[in-house]
Amino acid sequence: MxxxxxxxxxxxxxxxxxxxxxxxxxxxxxxxxxxxxxxxxxxxxxxxxxxxxxxxxxxxxxxxxxxxxxxxxxxxxxxxxxxxxxxxxxxxxxxxxxxxxxxxxxxxxxxxxxxxxxxxxxxxxxxxxxxxxxHAVQEIALPSREKLIAALHAYVEANQMQADWSAVEGAPMETLVNALCSGCPFSPIEKQALVEAPTLKARAETLITLLKMDVPGSDAGTMQ
The missing domain is CATH 2.30.130.40 (LON domain-like)
Structure with missing residues (x-):
């Protein structure tokens, strides 16, 4: 090499x-x-x-x-x-x-x-x-880490997956959001919605919605 x-x-x-x-x-x-x-x-x-x-x-x-x-x-x-x-x-x-x-x-x-x-x-x-x-993002006015982690917990449990919770708890929000957007098995249309979200706040909110959509009984809507 x-x-x-x-x-x-x-x-x-x-x-x-x-x-x-x-x-x-x-x-x-x-x-x-x-x-x-x-x-x-x-x-x-x-x-x-x-x-x-x-x-x-x-x-x-x-x-x-x-x-x-x-x-x-x-x-x-x-x-x-x-x-x-x-x-x-x-x-x-x-x-x-x-x-x-x-x-x-x-x-x-x-x-x-x-x-x-x-x-x-x-x-x-x-x-x-x-x-x-x-320009570097300001991690203000973002959805709370607790809200994102709660949605991730429900998603992981519903899909019988594993997560490194210590890494989740310690990562900066931009890193955490991007890692989850990249790593979760969303459809191409759903992934494209994450790419096109205009701000980190919008990307995080879209991510939370997508996580909730795969949890039975969630109140999340659907993406067309």
Missing amino acids: KPIGPDPMTAAHYRKIDDLPATLAIFPLPGALLFPRWPLPLNIFEPRYLNMIDDAMAGSRLIGMVQAMGGDPQKPDVAEVGCAGRITTYAETDDGRYLITLTGIARFEIEQELDVTTPYRQVRPGWKRFADDL
Whole structure:
């Protein structure tokens, strides 16, 4: 394995949307959620995405994670909103795979898919709707940790799952919310609702609703 050290550039270097690129390579992948300041490890082995990582490493080191939503497996339909991440760790294995970590920078809307000659897809991203992603969130006016943990307890019990409650109790709220959004087996539509929630408060509230929906007798509604 040939590692390259952690990327010294962090989200703090992206202070405004003008710092972000006008074009962005996208990686459609069902169920893999990226949020600002959240790390996502990836195992890259498909040739077109190895090419994408090579090009990203030679340039901005940014790629856009978007949920694949069905259709042609070679060119799936994709959600309209994704999250751009910077390659912050990189290693090459002896069998030619890349093991990378993306760290989320900011979400984007796909304004246009570009006609390109690269084997991977590229888009024109719209950053304005999620410009606040570039700033650290304030953990005020969030749903209470107790409310979230109560919903998680009921969800875990109803689905006969296990949880590391010490980690749940000690994690910062943004970390806890993002970890649960990424780790719980929600449907693609439900996961996309979490990606598109405009604020951490809205994401936490959506998460609580989704947890309650899987608990018999809960008063939570349904998502269409």
